[in-house]
Amino acid sequence: MTFIRACQHITNYTAGHETRSTLLGEARVAYPDQHIEADNRLSWMLGKLGKKYGKDAFYVHLKRDVEATAASFNRRWGRARSIIDAYTEGILMRPRERGLEFCADYVDTVHQNVGYFLRDKPNRIQVDLEEAKTGFRRFWNAIGAEGDLEAALAEWDIRNNPSVSPSMVDRVRSFLRQI
DSSP states (O other), X not given: OHHHHHHTTBXXXXXXXXXXXXXXXXXXXXXXXXXXXXXXXXXXXXHHHHHHHTTTSOEEEEEOOHHHHHHHHHTTTTOXXXXXXXXXXXXXXXXXXXXXXXXXXXXXXXHHHHHHHHTTOSSEEEEEGGGHHHHHHHHHHHTTOOBOHHHHHHGGGSOOSOOOOHHHHHHHHHHHHHO
16 A cells, blocks of 8 residues: 555556456456556466566565564454455365464465566566665656655655554564474
8 A cells, every 4th residue: 555655646657556456357457558556466467467568567576574474464364355365265275274374375475476477577676665765766766757756755654554563573473483
């Protein structure tokens, strides 16, 4: 959400979050020209993205601390439209199992999928959310963005969708060191 809110200060692009997430087939990835889209489910649509845009699009891989991400997903079990439930129940076929190991596996799988997809894409950037302002400024310059950069950077000071406490992150780190 924060990435898109920051992008909405760009005047020569449109920006949206999960704007085509309910569509099927080619319509799922039919974004307009000069559009920036954030949708974590696109990590499962990489074949469609590659077929439609190939090496012509500019790809952004937003990355966040693995432990913090796994802890966040661990708090989302049983929520409507939870990607972690869908992954564990539908992909792994383990419908009654829950736990940090599944969350960590999901995060690792997504990172591997995206990394493999981006390996030959010349127009790409990784933005580490722990250094979001620096990464976003690089992104802004790379795409030739116009607009209010300072307002865009200020969006990174607002916490959107908080779902994890620092103590949960510590517990996840401890768990991941054990596996």
